[in-house]
Amino acid sequence: MSEKIVVGVDIGGTSIKVGICSMEGELLHTFEGPTEVEKGSDVVCDNIAKYAKQIVEESAYTWEQVEGVGIGIAGFLDIPNGIVKKSVNLFFDNVPLKAILEEKLEKKVLVNNDANVAALGEAWAGAGRGISDCVCYTLGTGVGGGVIINGKVVEGFAGMAGELGHMVIVPDLEAIQCNCGQMGCLETVSSATGIIRMAKDAVERGDRTSLSFVENIAAKDVIDAAKAGDEVAARIVTRAAYYLGKSLGTMAVVLNPQRFIIGGGVSKAGEFLFEQIREAFKKSAPAMAQEGVEIVPAILGNDAGVVGAAGLIIRS
Amino acid sequence: MSEKIVVGVDIGGTSIKVGICSMEGELLHTFEGPTEVEKGSDVVCDNIAKYAKQIVEESAYTWEQVEGVGIGIAGFLDIPNGIVKKSVNLFFDNVPLKAILEEKLEKKVLVNNDANVAALGEAWAGAGRGISDCVCYTLGTGVGGGVIINGKVVEGFAGMAGELGHMVIVPDLEAIQCNCGQMGCLETVSSATGIIRMAKDAVERGDRTSLSFVENIAAKDVIDAAKAGDEVAARIVTRAAYYLGKSLGTMAVVLNPQRFIIGGGVSKAGEFLFEQIREAFKKSAPAMAQEGVEIVPAILGNDAGVVGAAGLIIRS
Numbered sequence: 001m002s003e004k005i006v007v008g009v010d011i012g013g014t015s016i017k018v019g020i021c022s023m024e025g026e027l028l029h030t031f032e033g034p035t036e037v038e039k040g041s042d043v044v045c046d047n048i049a050k051y052a053k054q055i056v057e058e059s060a061y062t063w064e065q066v067e068g069v070g071i072g073i074a075g076f077l078d079i080p081n082g083i084v085k086k087s088v089n090l091f092f093d094n095v096p097l098k099a100i101l102e103e104k105l106e107k108k109v110l111v112n113n114d115a116n117v118a119a120l121g122e123a124w125a126g127a128g129r130g131i132s133d134c135v136c137y138t139l140g141t142g143v144g145g146g147v148i149i150n151g152k153v154v155e156g157f158a159g160m161a162g163e164l165g166h167m168v169i170v171p172d173l174e175a176i177q178c179n180c181g182q183m184g185c186l187e188t189v190s191s192a193t194g195i196i197r198m199a200k201d202a203v204e205r206g207d208r209t210s211l212s213f214v215e216n217i218a219a220k221d222v223i224d225a226a227k228a229g230d231e232v233a234a235r236i237v238t239r240a241a242y243y244l245g246k247s248l249g250t251m252a253v254v255l256n257p258q259r260f261i262i263g264g265g266v267s268k269a270g271e272f273l274f275e276q277i278r279e280a281f282k283k284s285a286p287a288m289a290q291e292g293v294e295i296v297p298a299i300l301g302n303d304a305g306v307v308g309a310a311g312l313i314i315r316s
Numbered sequence: 317m318s319e320k321i322v323v324g325v326d327i328g329g330t331s332i333k334v335g336i337c338s339m340e341g342e343l344l345h346t347f348e349g350p351t352e353v354e355k356g357s358d359v360v361c362d363n364i365a366k367y368a369k370q371i372v373e374e375s376a377y378t379w380e381q382v383e384g385v386g387i388g389i390a391g392f393l394d395i396p397n398g399i400v401k402k403s404v405n406l407f408f409d410n411v412p413l414k415a416i417l418e419e420k421l422e423k424k425v426l427v428n429n430d431a432n433v434a435a436l437g438e439a440w441a442g443a444g445r446g447i448s449d450c451v452c453y454t455l456g457t458g459v460g461g462g463v464i465i466n467g468k469v470v471e472g473f474a475g476m477a478g479e480l481g482h483m484v485i486v487p488d489l490e491a492i493q494c495n496c497g498q499m500g501c502l503e504t505v506s507s508a509t510g511i512i513r514m515a516k517d518a519v520e521r522g523d524r525t526s527l528s529f530v531e532n533i534a535a536k537d538v539i540d541a542a543k544a545g546d547e548v549a550a551r552i553v554t555r556a557a558y559y560l561g562k563s564l565g566t567m568a569v570v571l572n573p574q575r576f577i578i579g580g581g582v583s584k585a586g587e588f589l590f591e592q593i594r595e596a597f598k599k600s601a602p603a604m605a606q607e608g609v610e611i612v613p614a615i616l617g618n619d620a621g622v623v624g625a626a627g628l629i630i631r632s
Binding site for chain 1: 392449463465466468470471472473474475476477478479480482483484487488489496497498562565566567568569570571572573574600601602604605607608609
């Protein structure tokens with residue numbers, strides 16, 4: 001076999017996930033091994049190189065067929081130079097990841113942040129396949145995102161593009177402070193954390209809701225209660241969907257992407273949530289910026305990171 | 317001489333402006349002739365071709381040196397196919413401008429809307445020279461704009477990208493309806509029209525302001541009064557700057573451009589306005605998305621359209 005393959009690496013605090021993809025984005029093979037952050041960045045880098053070589057050896061492919069290795073990592077990065085300036089989870093401090101791994105692997109290595117990489121995965125080989133312009137949201141603990149224009153991730157001047165959770169979208173009168181210091185960020189209402197906070201507030205206020213009987217409320221509890229007809233829970237989910245839809249409206253006039261892709265734990269609420277997002281979007285952008293624009297769920301799940309990391313080699 | 321040149325055409329309702337640019341964006345020569353909309357689209361197309369050929373003939377260059385002809389036009393366009401679906405000013409209705417002119421000129425022709433083209437002009441050869449990612453605002457009758465990523469204009473799925481004036485930015489409680497039908501668009505407060513409206517409202521309300529003695533208030537009157545210390549006028553200008561700065565904050569987390577370029581009539585207010593925009597921006601985005609980001613005035617003025625049109629040939 002002489003066709004080329006790309007390798008993607010998704011570095012988490014506990015495990016490193018590695019995958020082989022075809023040049024078309026098909027995930028052919030995956031492997032997961034411990035990160036061993038406690039042993040320091042040299043060992044973590046060794047592990048990355050080891051797992052990457054191992055997965056290819058164990059596959060039907062050879063190392064010669066590897067076009068390059070892409071890496072997704074959480075932290076503050078110098079993307080062009082592939083330097084991890086700071087990664088809190090990994091205890092990385094100015095680690096020249098790209099340079100280290102290019103030496104170890106003797107292949108082209110590209111590094112980008114985990115949110116951008118997951119967005120690229122969906123855009124390249126997931127719910128955005130075949131689409132050149134899309135915007136991805138991940139509704140998890142926070143609200144992450146990635147903007148894809150002409151098939152490529154927009155990184156921004158300081159790598160801060162795609163920080164969609166920090167769009168200020170909640171009006172001052174009902175805004176609360178975000179972890180970033182701003183008031184009214186999208187993340188304060190449309191993340192799992194935001195939904196849980198609103199539910200706890202409702203319970204504390206004494207609102208009549210089935211959530212009063214739930215210990216340690218999770219976002220899923222609120223969504224399930226809303227689906228079951230709990231009005232207080234329904235209002236919370238509607239609020240999360242409303243501000244998300246409103247932010248989509250802003251994106252529509254700024255970038256007019258063909259498709260919005262929404263993933264992350266909260267998105268598992270499914271059509272119940274998506275219908276409300278679409279309804280809010282409809283009211284939040286001029287008709288021409290909405291025409292033909294789709295709002296769809298992400299489809300790669302946890303593979304988005306490793307697929308997108310591999311995609312960096314092709315889409316950079 | 318054998319070096320290549322590019323020709324830009326800026327089609328207005330009264331006149332067609334044509335310019336020759338070097339491949340580096342230097343405007344070498346311009347010409348302006350009547351559009352003659354009243355004679356119909358065939359004559360307008362003939363005029364465009366005539367002026368384009370004429371300007372090259374009159375210059376030190378030959379038609380063989382022309383790499384291509386770019387055209388900026390106001391209206392609803394099918395950009396990839398260069399079809400003007402509707403241009404109210406020009407009475408164009410499904411005119412295949414690109415095809416017609418490619419036949420007449422025997423050169424590559426690209427068509428794009430006037431706002432995108434003006435933004436590209438500034439980005440390529442004006443206040444954004446040397447910068448790959450920037451966002452341009454034009455504060456005129458409305459608020460127009462253009463988003464430049466990797467040196468190219470983002471057009472969007474239906475050509476609706478860069479409609480920055482229709483970002484919903486004013487909170488519901490103080491929002492008024494925009495011409496587009498939405499409530500609270502940036503254009504309702506940060507355009508000349510918005511400034512004039514706020515001034516007239518203040519006068520009608522009986523606010524103590526020197527503007528009460530001005531007949532037919534223009535945006536410049538409001539800005540001049542604000543500079544002279546009129547508190548009511550100052551509040552209006554601050555409000556226009558505040559919401560603009562806030563929208564810049566949104567752009568900073570979505571795209572993190574290196575530079576914001578602000579042009580159009582209202583921007584002539586100069587540093588008085590820019591200081592207030594910068595102050596509002598500072599409060600409207602996380603510090604990392606602001607670091608090193610500049611907010612600067614446009615420098616090409618009315619030439620931005622013709623330069624940017626020429627730039628389409630190089631930056632597409």
